[in-house]
Structure formats: C-alpha cells, structure tokens
Amino acid sequence: FEFNVMVVGSAGLGKSTLVNTIFKSKVSRRQPEEDYHTPSTVEIKTISHVIEEKGILLKLSVTDTPGFGDQVDNTNCWQPIMRHVNEQYEKYLNEEISIKRRKRIPDTRVHCCIYFIPPSGHSLRLVDIEVMKRLVEIVNVIPVIAKSDSLTLEERERFKATIQQQLIEHNIRVYPDLENLDVDDETERQRNLKLKERLPFAIVGSSTTHQVGSKAVLGRKAGWGVIEVENDAHCEFNHLRNMIIRTNLQDLKEVTAQVHYELYRHRRLET
Amino acid sequence: FEFNVMVVGSAGLGKSTLVNTIFKSKVSRRQPEEDYHTPSTVEIKTISHVIEEKGILLKLSVTDTPGFGDQVDNTNCWQPIMRHVNEQYEKYLNEEISIKRRKRIPDTRVHCCIYFIPPSGHSLRLVDIEVMKRLVEIVNVIPVIAKSDSLTLEERERFKATIQQQLIEHNIRVYPDLENLDVDDETERQRNLKLKERLPFAIVGSSTTHQVGSKAVLGRKAGWGVIEVENDAHCEFNHLRNMIIRTNLQDLKEVTAQVHYELYRHRRLET
Ligand SMILES: Nc1nc2c(ncn2[C@@H]2O[C@H](COP(=O)(O)OP(=O)(O)O)[C@@H](O)[C@H]2O)c(=O)[nH]1
C-alpha cells in the first residue's frame, strides 16, 4: 500500500522538519545541523520508508525539492517539479500498456503535493501563484502556511483570508477540488466543504520534545514559552496530519488515479 | 540635523514595523491593516519626520523599497536602490560645486541602509549576497535577522555564525568597516570590534503594547507567551537601536560624508 508525498517551497520554511513530524520518523533527507548549501538548480530527492499507521503498513515515499525558488531568477523553477510528477505518470502508463505487465503495478505517482507558503502576513508571492497555478493542473496540491508560530492569531486569520481570496482570483483549484467529489455522498461533501474553508492550514513543525508541566510535548522552545505542535490552540498541525494520513488518504489516491492520471493518459495516448 | 535611513528587504519581513518601533512614531508609510499589493517594480518611497531623541531635534527620513526581491525574476533588483543612493550623492555634489551655494547644504544622502535577512535558519539567499555585495560599495549597510522570534536561541546563534562566515567568504564589508575606523582612538576601535562580532542583530519589531505582570511592554502576543521587543533575553532590538540612534549616529554620518560620498565625487569629477 503506497503513499507518495512531495514537499515544495523555498529553503528554510521547515519542509524536512514537517515531514519528520507528520511521519514521526527520520524520513527526510537532511539533519538540520548539516551544512546547508543552496543548490544552483532544483534537485529532486526521494526517500522511501515503511511506517505503520493505525495497524496499516504504509510504504511512504517523500520527495523534497531542494533549490526550488532559491535563485535570483526563478523563472520556470516549476519545470523540474512538473517533470518529476509527469515522469511518474509515464512510468505507470508504460507498465499499464505493456503486454507482460505485473499483477500489481508499483505506484510511484505523487498523491499529494504540500506547498509551503512563507509566513509574510501580507499575501501570496508572485512565484507562489505561478507555481501553484501549474501544479494544481496535474497533482493534488495542499497549501500550508509555514512556520505559522511567527504570526499572531489575528495576523494568521487575516493572512489566510487573503490567500483564500487570491486562490479564487487566480482560479487555483487546490485539493479538495469540489468538482471532483462524488456527489452521491452528501456527508462526504459537507466534510470537504468545511475542510476547504480552513485551508491553508497554519502549521508548526518540530522533532524535539519539551517538558510542559507534567507532560512531554512535541514543540519549539523559545525564551517566552513553548509552542506545542499538537495543541490546536497553537497551530493546525493536527488538522493537516489527520487530513493526509486519515480522513483523505484514500481520496487523495483515488483523485490521483481517476482524475490526474487519466487526464495525463488521455493526453499522451491522443498524441 | 538630518539622519537618513533606508530599509531594504522582501515584503513581509517587518520593515515598516521596525521603523515604527525604533523611531517610536508612525514614520512608515503603511498601516499593516491596509491591503497589501505586491508592486510589479521596485518603488522608492521616502517619508520625513522631525523627532526628538535625548533633547536633540533630528530630521529623520526613512526610505522604503516596496517590491524589492518580490518578483519571480529578481535579476538587477538592486539597480533602483543603487540609483536612489547615487542620486542623493549627485544632488549634494551639484550643490557643493554650484557657485551660489547655500551655507548649509541640505543632506539627503543615505547614512545607513538596514538590510533584512529572512529567518530561514540556513544561510543567506543568493539574492541577499548579490545585493549586499553591491550596496556595501556605496553606502553603510547594517544587516539584521528579521522576525528573529521564529528562531530558537541555538538556531539563532548557528544562523548568525553561518551569515558571518558567508559575509567574509564573499568579502562583503558591512558597517562598521574596520578599515575606515579612526585608528588613533583605541577604545572606539575595541567597541566597534565587539559590535562587529554580534552583527547581524536578531531583531523583533512591534508597535503594540501588552501587559506582562505589572508592566506594559512593547511586544508580540502569541498563545504561548509574549515576546518582549526591549528584553535583551528575547532579541537584540535594543542593541540595534542604541547603535543607530546613539553610539554610531555620528560615525554613520561621517563615514557617509568622508568615505562613500568622497568616492562618488572622485569618480564623477574624474570622468
Ligand atoms: N519557527 C519555526 N521554525 C521551524 C519550524 N519548522 C522548522 N523550523 C526551523 O527552521 C529551520 C529550517 O527548517 P528545515 O526543516 O531544515 O527547512 P527546509 O529547508 O524547508 O527543509 C530549522 O532551524 C528548523 O528548526 C516551525 O514550524 N516554526
């Protein structure tokens, strides 16, 4: 049972920290202590791992994109990312149409792309708009507000409202795309509508634990207090994890296979 | 008595908040509540104000550079900024060489450029290196780590060490440039050496006050605590303000007049 996640965003927004936090293990490529060198081009690094989540064995692979958006000129920085996503569709397609194909085709298609928005408090950057506009056409994109502990609650809600407005203005259809949803299931539809209103989730990541009172909590310790990652009054990390690993895991795989992959296949076989 | 400051950095790093905090008044152009639109080119906006600091009347002007570094392609984004700095030298020069010149030439030259570094925790971005490399040649540049409340103390010190190393690697001579210092005054030299070791200052800005115990403090209130701007255990705002407004105010003006302006004048009159 495979699940493939891709994280996209500028350096230093907490991508590898979040992946380690969600999947409670050292999935990501880099220990934060290691020397950081800005790559001069966008690299694609995938790491796979088997984890257990509520009794189910999950083969999880995480693709990171170091160097994305970190150049002086970021024109076309989205191309290596789109190429990676399409290459997985191509691999799957080649298996699917080959005569001697395997019973179960290994699935390396990207089921979910988490896009990290810098916590500026103002609005989406021009590069965020350009990239998301293109990615939503080929993969499920879930935007998040990175390092949201640097925003107060009011700033956070104002920022979220601005982002939601900009996504509508530019017609960027992030996941869940209500048009793809199965209309027969009204409760499912209502649940996703509610979810959509809260997106993008304001997240905080951390792989260290701190003592708060009698409890050991996952969090970040600063001179003025401890930010608790799994405390819903502090951030929306729990909402994001539940959405990806529990409530929407199946749907993310289905939309990838039935909508994005089918679109790719149709375009490829037509030409 | 004039003092001219310029703030440079990407949108949302807290530039206008810091200016309001340092100069304790609404000097900056924008109230954070106003709608933020990313300008499509780099604009130069200067606002002047008379403030009183320890009994001295100071005509302070602050130049902000909205749109800097916010495009997809930021090639040459430093040009409008360099042009503004050189235009002030040109204005001063024209006055100085004109026959009927005024007794006191109005001084609009930029005495200090505060450069905002995003708190990624990793390293300077390529665009930061490209811009600072060029600005230090013509103006006093004081780099700061913006929104440093998003870094823990260890992250902050590690980040600072990396930045200091990169500044040396790329031979970016930020202010105070020890080569320009008056060698006769040993205490002054020692003081500036100590200052240089602490740069870039990790700052937090805020124009709101909160109640902490019995005191009203300037700070940012989050769910897990209040970050106090003027508390040296929380950030280095005090160090920055003291340096700019008190200890190094005269020197910033002198280095601008005697080093940067003289270099400009020499180059201009030669050609
Ligand atoms: N304030 C804050 N810092 C974070 C958060 N997540 C990670 N960091 C820190 O930010 C720095 C960069 O994180 P990293 O995961 O390496 O970012 P990446 O380059 O996007 O993979 C590290 O010093 C982390 O400890 C967060 O949610 N809030």
Ligand SMILES: Nc1nc2c(ncn2[C@@H]2O[C@H](COP(=O)(O)OP(=O)(O)O)[C@@H](O)[C@H]2O)c(=O)[nH]1
């Ligand atoms: N965490 C944090 N947020 C800040 C700080 N200074 C300003 N902000 C917030 O960041 C947002 C952008 O600030 P602003 O001063 O408008 O940034 P500018 O675009 O660089 O001028 C606002 O919501 C501010 O309240 C800071 O030191 N730390």
